[in-house]
Amino acid sequence: MDLQPACQLPTVAAQRSYDPASVLPDSNKFLNHLVKFRDNNNREYVRVQLTAAGNEALRALSHTPIQREVWSWPCYEFTIRVTNNEPCVKVAQIKTAHPSYVNALLTASRGIQMPNPCEHSTNSLPFGGNVRLPGTFNGACANCQWRDNASQCTLGNRHERQYISLNAGEIPEPSRVETLVD
Numbered sequence: 001m002d003l004q005p006a007c008q009l010p011t012v013a014a015q016r017s018y019d020p021a022s023v024l025p026d027s028n029k030f031l032n033h034l035v036k037f038r039d040n041n042n043r044e045y046v047r048v049q050l051t052a053a054g055n056e057a058l059r060a061l062s063h064t065p066i067q068r069e070v071w072s073w074p075c076y077e078f079t080i081r082v083t084n085n086e087p088c089v090k091v092a093q094i095k096t097a098h099p100s101y102v103n104a105l106l107t108a109s110r111g112i113q114m115p116n117p118c119e120h121s122t123n124s125l126p127f128g129g130n131v132r133l134p135g136t137f138n139g140a141c142a143n144c145q146w147r148d149n150a151s152q153c154t155l156g157n158r159h160e161r162q163y164i165s166l167n168a169g170e171i172p173e174p175s176r177v178e179t180l181v182d
């Protein structure tokens, strides 16, 4: 088995961690939108953080041991696509509690940015930044998990060592899933 040490994983830029409990603590919004920008292909994105309510909701939707573990890892800002002035991740999708959406959001908010995109990342998929969690959820990118196709991700690697983040977070108050708004 070919194990890659986590210290050799390529990253494109230092990712900024933050405490979601401090993000819009009195809001029912799922995401805090920070700044819109366009990439080299003129695709529009918005850089976001999970809000306090959003992060609590994500914990409530995390049922498996690995989902709970990943949830406890530090959060990083991530980017989502904007089409027709609308961000492509909707609370209505999150409220379906579909495991592929939960894994995708856990990966997007806790994962590591890769320098190159997955071959399956297209205009219609919501996450920028080529983010994944090596050794977790097949190492698949957030976009392949969103479309429930983690096994097909071209960034995935079943045999790599699991990236495990330190500095586990606090356990928040119970779910606010039902009260979320866009």
Ligand SMILES: [Zn+2]
Pocket (backbone or CB within 6 Å): 118, 119, 120, 121, 140, 141, 142, 143, 144, 145, 152, 153, 154, 155
């Ligand atoms: Zn992928």
